[in-house]
Amino acid sequence: MEEVGTGLLDRLDAMQRVAASAPGGPLLIVAGPGTGKTRTLTHRLAYLCAEMNVYPEDCLAITFTRRAAEELRHRLGGLLGPVAEDVTVATFHSLALSVLREQEPDLVVTDEPGGEGVALDELIPRLVALLKAQPSLADKLRSRWPWVFVDEYQDVDADQYALLRLLVPSDGNLCAIGDPDQAIYSFRGADVSFFLQFSRDFVDARVVRLTRNYRSSAPILAAATQAIAPSSLVPGRRLDPAKVDLEAPLIGVYPASSPADEAAFIARKVDELVGGVSHRTRADVRGVTGTTVSFSDIAVLYRTDAQAAAIVDALSRAGVPVQKRSHDRLRSRAGVNTLLAELRLANGLTGSVAARLKLTAKVLIERPALGGGSPEPDEVWAAVDLLTPLALRCGQDLQRFLGEVATGAEVDALDPRAEAVTLLTLHAAKGLEFPVVFLAGCEDGLLPLRLPGSAPTEAEVAEERRLFFVGLTRAQRRLYLSHAARRVRYGSERDCRPTPFLAPVDAGLLEQLGDQAPRRPRDQQLRLI
Ligand code: ATP
Ligand code: MG
Numbered sequence: 001m002e003e004v005g006t007g008l009l010d011r012l013d014a015m016q017r018v019a020a021s022a023p024g025g026p027l028l029i030v031a032g033p034g035t036g037k038t039r040t041l042t043h044r045l046a047y048l049c050a051e052m053n054v055y056p057e058d059c060l061a062i063t064f065t066r067r068a069a070e071e072l073r074h075r076l077g078g079l080l081g082p083v084a085e086d087v088t089v090a091t092f093h094s095l096a097l098s099v100l101r102e103q104e105p106d107l108v109v110t111d112e113p114g115g116e117g118v119a120l121d122e123l124i125p126r127l128v129a130l131l132k133a134q135p136s137l138a139d140k141l142r143s144r145w146p147w148v149f150v151d152e153y154q155d156v157d158a159d160q161y162a163l164l165r166l167l168v169p170s171d172g173n174l175c176a177i178g179d180p181d182q183a184i185y186s187f188r189g190a191d192v193s194f195f196l197q198f199s200r201d202f203v204d205a206r207v208v209r210l211t212r213n214y215r216s217s218a219p220i221l222a223a224a225t226q227a228i229a230p231s232s233l234v235p236g237r238r239l240d241p242a243k244v245d246l247e248a249p250l251i252g253v254y255p256a257s258s259p260a261d262e263a264a265f266i267a268r269k270v271d272e273l274v275g276g277v278s279h280r281t282r283a284d285v286r287g288v289t290g291t292t293v294s295f296s297d298i299a300v301l302y303r304t305d306a307q308a309a310a311i312v313d314a315l316s317r318a319g320v321p322v323q324k325r326s327h328d329r330l331r332s333r334a335g336v337n338t339l340l341a342e343l344r345l346a347n348g349l350t351g352s353v354a355a356r357l358k359l360t361a362k363v364l365i366e367r368p369a370l371g372g373g374s375p376e377p378d379e380v381w382a383a384v385d386l387l388t389p390l391a392l393r394c395g396q397d398l399q400r401f402l403g404e405v406a407t408g409a410e411v412d413a414l415d416p417r418a419e420a421v422t423l424l425t426l427h428a429a430k431g432l433e434f435p436v437v438f439l440a441g442c443e444d445g446l447l448p449l450r451l452p453g454s455a456p457t458e459a460e461v462a463e464e465r466r467l468f469f470v471g472l473t474r475a476q477r478r479l480y481l482s483h484a485a486r487r488v489r490y491g492s493e494r495d496c497r498p499t500p501f502l503a504p505v506d507a508g509l510l511e512q513l514g515d516q517a518p519r520r521p522r523d524q525q526l527r528l529i
Pocket of ligand 2: 038
């Protein structure tokens with residue numbers, strides 16, 4: 001555990017410290033990628049509790065995903081020790097579920113279409129309606145959590161916003177943090193205008209900006225800032241590199257002839273970066289740190305899942321271990337449904353949910369041994385492992401556990417420690433960072449994404465540009481962009497032009513790679529497009 005009290009703010013830079021130690025009242029932290037948003041949020045919460053006599057149980061921290069909630073809990077534990085357990089850390093969904101269940105203990109939640117009970121996405125509107133109908137309950141919640149923190153505020157949708165307005169008075173202690181230029185979820189109903197109107201919604205809101213980026217090299221930050229400029233929602237957007245690295249490489253651009261050629265380029269480059277995969281065992285590579293890149297330092301990002309197959313194929317053939325991030329529904333995993341069904345049936349068991357899960361697994365496994373047609377034992381144990389962290393948090397409350405599983409629990413198959421190259425979509429890459437990033441398919445039609453027969457609207461193009469910005473800013477030191485001259489899309493092969501999103505980027509920041517590249521001195525290079 002880090003030292004509480006003195007020194008808590010010492011690990012922050014000057015602006016992060018201003019944000020973390022700001023007095024109560026509405027506070028908006030507008031912070032670009034890599035500027036330490038979660039760090040600032042957790043330090044503010046810890047500082048208030050450790051030094052300003054705020055009770056941890058008075059604090060509610062809200063995130064959008066379970067993974068982000070786990071991360072926040074973990075970091076708070078590191079800063080505050082065991083009292084961090086008293087802070088309520090929830091996703092919007094789990095918050096709505098737990099409040100509703102206090103009012104309606106028999107509430108059943110379902111994630112099956114047409115299933116019995118309250119659906120995935122009706123929980124928040126239901127709670128909003130309840131709080132509007134019962135103002136005394138809203139008052140009670142406001143006094144239960146006088147301090148509210150929301151991460152990634154740019155992703156709030158109308159229902160979540162309505163709930164927040166009921167939970168926090170307009171002069172309340174709300175700390176919202178986010179980056180409007182990383183708003184990439186409007187297709188799910190997120191509306192960045194809630195972020196932009198914060199100062200109108202909340203009285204005398206204090207706004208703090210963080211611009212110091214601890215993640216990326218100067219060329220990457222310059223290119224990202226230029227790329228977002230035409231659609232930036234942050235006036236005077238800047239990202240100042242905290243790292244001085246005079247040797248920082250330029251951004252490599254590879255014009256591929258086809259997706260197969262693009263994938264082969266990525267495989268060759270990975271091989272080169274790790275120092276020759278084909279001549280090393282995985283253990284050798286793992287042992288080399290510092291000067292050499294290891295597989296886990298590398299991510300390949302793309303706009304659509306369809307792009308992954310060619311890349312996985314080329315990397316696998318080159319002997320490169322890969323892990324692909326999937327956001328499968330928890331319930332879609334083999335064994336999970338059977339285990340949950342059995343758990344529901346075994347109603348009279350008592351004890352913690354985690355213990356009951358294990359017991360149920362043993363019963364199930366005995367059944368395959370008898371040839372009862374149940375899932376394989378390894379599938380059952382894999383399901384137990386997936387469900388146990390959630391079960392542990394639910395203590396003995398089986399209904400809460402079943403409800404949380406139903407409220408859209410996702411499996412995060414990504415293991416940051418795995419010695420493998422990580423493949424993931426741009427949406428899934430949000431919030432992550434890697435020393436080396438490949439961004440594949442930098443083509444008009446993929447970035448921005450174009451569906452057959454319809455041109456994207458101006459707002460859609462702006463959102464796609466923000467997605468490109470998210471992609472560029474995942475890279476710490478090396479960034480490679482590639483585009484193919486031809487690609488099969490919607491059933492036929494088409495000619496492709498490079499993405500227009502590179503047009504605002506200074507050609508001096510880019511290095512053309514490959515045989516087809518013009519070999520001119522850098523300062524004489526023409527703009528790419
Ligand atoms: P994103 O918008 O991409 O989610 P973010 O603002 O959440 O980015 P973080 O991931 O919290 O940024 O931080 C980026 C990196 O910078 C992390 O590796 C973090 O540890 C580091 N960092 C942040 N603040 C500091 C600091 N004051 N001193 C040293 N390192 C820092
Ligand atoms: Mg973050």
